[in-house]
Amino acid sequence: MIEENVKKLLKEIPETNPFGEKITLVAAVKLQTADSINCAICGGITDIGDNHVQEFRDKFDQIFGNPRRHFIGHLQTNKIKYLLGKVDLYHSVDRYNLAEELSKKSVQAGVISNILIQINIGNEETKGGFPLEEAEKAYKKISALPALNVEGLMAMLPFDCDEARLRCLAKAMREKNDELNAKGANFKYLSMGMSGDWKLCVEEGSNMIRVGTAIFGERNYNK
Numbered sequence: 010m011i012e013e014n015v016k017k018l019l020k021e022i023p024e025t026n027p028f029g030e031k032i033t034l035v036a037a038v039k040l041q042t043a044d045s046i047n048c049a050i051c052g053g054i055t056d057i058g059d060n061h062v063q064e065f066r067d068k069f070d071q072i073f074g075n076p077r078r079h080f081i082g083h084l085q086t087n088k089i090k091y092l093l094g095k096v097d098l099y100h101s102v103d104r105y106n107l108a109e110e111l112s113k114k115s116v117q118a119g120v121i122s123n124i125l126i127q128i129n130i131g132n133e134e135t136k137g138g139f140p141l142e143e144a145e146k147a148y149k150k151i152s153a154l155p156a157l158n159v160e161g162l163m164a165m166l167p168f169d170c171d172e173a174r175l176r177c178l179a180k181a182m183r184e185k186n187d188e189l190n191a192k193g194a195n196f197k198y199l200s201m202g203m204s205g206d207w208k209l210c211v212e213e214g215s216n217m218i219r220v221g222t223a224i225f226g227e228r229n230y231n232k
């Protein structure tokens with residue numbers, strides 16, 4: 010089932026977004042077993058994204074096929090040490106103190122950490138991230154830190170709004186991406202889109218989507 014879901018999804022995802030950029034599918038694997046994740050990899054998944062450090066550590070050695078590892082969840086600074094050198098891309102750098110600690114610990118460990126700056130595009134209290142208006146300032150401050158390589162922006166669209174508003178927010182993210190690139194940012198990724206909204210995000214210019222439910226089915230939070 011999981012393998013088929015991945016194959017179907019990979020067929021549905023267009024080769025490129027309207028800006029001619031390739032789209033990377035990251036499987037959002039929170040609460041999934043290593044077996045399920047391995048099934049997804051059999052179906053063609055090359056990138057997996059964890060939300061929880063504990064899960065990331067527990068399953069790390071049970072995942073086959075050497076997928077690229079993403080960290081997409083809220084990260085406490087005292088847990089950075091468990092991820093250093095093992096994560097290919099941190100999507101959720103949502104505050105200065107996290108960026109500073111990640112930089113400091115990366116220097117100590119002798120690694121470069123690739124990161125995305127998370128933007129709270131819907132200005133939601135329940136979500137982390139910088140306000141869109143602060144994106145340039147955040148980019149300047151964070152990219153000046155040693156041992157961090159800022160590869161783009163990440164956002165989660167709100168759940169409870171209509172398509173017109175979602176498009177508007179996704180478009181605003183793409184515009185900010187382009188604006189910072191015009192100023193020399195040289196971003197590789199705009200990480201935006203989940204099971205319910207990835208199509209419209211890609212249409213508006215996302216090139217990296219994080220999909221869980223459409224691959225693994227509804228998550229069981231009671232396990």
Ligand SMILES: *Cc1c(COP(=O)(O)O)cnc(C)c1O
Binds near residue numbers: 060202203204219223
């Ligand atoms: C869980 C999660 C996803 C995937 O959500 P689905 O709706 O299950 O596709 C994407 N991004 C983040 C940050 C997540 O926590």
